[in-house]
Amino acid sequence: GQQVMQIPQYQHVQEGEDFTTYCNSSTTLSNIQWYKQRPGGHPVFLIQLVKSGEVKKQKRLTFQFGEAKKNSSLHITATQTTDVGTYFCAGPDGANSKLTFGKGITLSVRP
Amino acid sequence: GAGVSQSPRYKVAKRGQDVALRCDPISGHVSLFWYQQALGQGPEFLTYFQNEAQLDKSGLPSDRFFAERPEGSVSTLKIQRTQQEDSAVYLCASSLIAGPRSYEQYFGPGTRLTVT
Secondary structure (H helix, E strand, O other), X not given: OOOEEOOOOEEEEEOOOOEEEEEEEOOOOXXXXXXXXXXXXXXXXXXXEOOOOOEEEEOOEEEEEOOOOOEEEEEEOOOOHHHOXXXXXXXXXXXXXXXXXXXXXXXXXXX | OOOOEEEOOEEEEOOOOOEEXXXXXXXXXXXXXXXEEOOOOOOEEEXXXXXXXXXXXXXXXXXXXXXXXXXXXXXXXXXXXXXXXHOEEEEEEEEOOOOOOOOOOEEOOOEEEEEO
């Protein structure tokens, strides 16, 4: 079945540093979604990318969908302690809207 | 407005007991999903409802797992004869629209099930 991969699973950065993480799918995706889960919380929708090569920005977060629609990236500029959490990418798997999630990357930020 | 709610938030069950987990989706949301999240992992799909119809139950790990959404709103995930490997957080998510493409999903706080 479809696989969505996020490596590494953990990353530690100094506050103020930039951070980039990648997501790779075993199949071409019609779209990709990103979610953030704070420690002890539940996943919260961040963004959806649909078009090949699409780039979307949310304040310090920049999301990109690859040209082949098999990968995506999340870039955070000047990380803050509020960026701490686990970031998941997820792609649709077949019909009926269900999502396959990656294992996520847990970001910690040293103040 | 109110988000997705789940109850109970925590459940401890002895091995072999049956449990029922409830999900109240956002009012008017057509699609409802159940996911299982193990520690350090991403949510894994269990089952999907479009209104009251269960359209996909391919992720249910065994026939001990059963889900229903009889009136197209509240959903219940039932696990019979719980086993230790069932210990996980069970997340419910709802989405306004149904269709062949995926749409943003709104997650509830989850139910943490511990089987002893």
